[in-house]
Amino acid sequence: MLASSKVDPLPLEYFIFSGRMIALTLLHRVQISIAFSRVFFLQIAGKDISFEDIRDADPYLYSGCKKILEMDIKMVDDDILGLTFVCEDEELGSRKMVELYPNGKNMIVNNKNRDNYDNLLVKHRFVTSIAHQIVGSMSAEQRNVLLFFWTSIKSLHVEGFGGLDSKLHIYRTSDSHDCLPSSHTCFYRLCFPPYPSMDVMQNRLNIIT
Incomplete structure (x- = not known):
């Protein structure tokens, strides 16, 4: 319980x-x-x-x-x-x-x-x-790259995430775990294949950023 x-x-x-x-x-x-x-x-x-x-x-x-x-x-x-x-x-x-x-x-x-x-x-x-979170270990520059990859926005509004037009979404795809994450920037969607471990996910995000 x-x-x-x-x-x-x-x-x-x-x-x-x-x-x-x-x-x-x-x-x-x-x-x-x-x-x-x-x-x-x-x-x-x-x-x-x-x-x-x-x-x-x-x-x-x-x-x-x-x-x-x-x-x-x-x-x-x-x-x-x-x-x-x-x-x-x-x-x-x-x-x-x-x-x-x-x-x-x-x-x-x-x-x-x-x-x-x-x-x-x-x-x-x-x-x-x-x-200890995945994004927490990234540099400020890497986080900006990830934000752009995720939303096509280069920097946050003064209101932070609350100033975005939509909430950020994370989806699971059926792609092979050899693939990199993908995104649908119009809908603020970040999509991950079923990676076998957190380390693999971190590696794929590092490649993107």
Whole structure:
């Protein structure tokens, strides 16, 4: 039940861009009527995030974590939940198990460690899983090339991605994994063949950029 959340994690670029916009508004003393979530502020401040902080950001995950903490002690210690310190991530259309703690697959969640389990799960969901992204390792020049390849736009509007005419889309094609990614710039679509690994995908993107 807690393996994954229904809400997709925000990309690292979102926090970087939003942080820059906040800095500009502070620099020029511009007031904006926008309310940011507690999780957002904690992340840009480099603070730790606990499950209590995600109440509004991810109600589904918050509810699951809270139920674990509220369960009867004996039920938890009797391993009714059948949980260990692992969670599931989706990568390239497939599911993979990720240990939240060294040797986590052999650590049963019980009454004494369920607080730690909840917090590690939240940390993975909001911090660890988005810490290393494909585009994040590219130079600014490479990102501009990728943006142009994807949308035929050479640079972002002052409003960032929100200023685009459409959302960016990623599609999976039936092309051979030997092929490079393709795009439909009119519809802001970036298309990937079913690459066998993240490293192969990174290599193909590097060729393009």
